[in-house]
Amino acid sequence: AQKVTQAQTEISVVEKEDVTLDCVYETRDTTYYLFWYKQPPSGELVFLIRRNSFDEQNEISGRYSWNFQKSTSSFNFTITASQVVDSAVYFCALSVPIYNQGGKLIFGQGTELSVKP
């Protein structure tokens, strides 16, 4: 079975602080995808990143960076110099191949990030 754990339920930081959101996943599949989504109060899911299991390169996109480590089954997300607009709920998700269970997404519990001015 697949599982995603986001141990941090809520995080509160002051603007300009760096913050890391943890994500640990479980799967027996060797091929899988990992995602991060942002969910602002409006509810719509905003896609941030997709990473496949064969690509362990870390990625940086502006103030966002991701650290994928298969050895620890983790896919952590760091926001550098946080801003108030970063306040939202962030979800980590896992997907297995389409030929296995149709490619559905398994979401973590979410981390609510609050960035205070």
Place this chain on the structure above:
Amino acid sequence: GAVVSQHPSWVICKSGTSVKIECRSLDFQATTMFWYRQFPKQSLMLMATSNEGSKATYEQGVEKDKFLINHASLTLSTLTVTSAHPEDSSFYICSARRVAEAFFGQGTRLTVV
């Protein structure tokens, strides 16, 4: 990029009535769509997988007679909440899959009074 449109974005209905939510893939054909439900302060839980031209696959614990799913075309899936009750009030969001990408609709906030 691909867009998935979900309608309505919010709906209030009376207890006992049925509500239909539409999910359309606007610029690609989606043979598979997914329906999720999210209660306040909780994660998204998969309700069912909608397959074009065949019956939906429901997750354990989801009542198929209450949450009717129809995927009549490659661009449209509908979720009908039948005989809605206040406990069905939730945020419903659909997703359409294209290769490794998952595109989400804007979500529908259902309130049953």
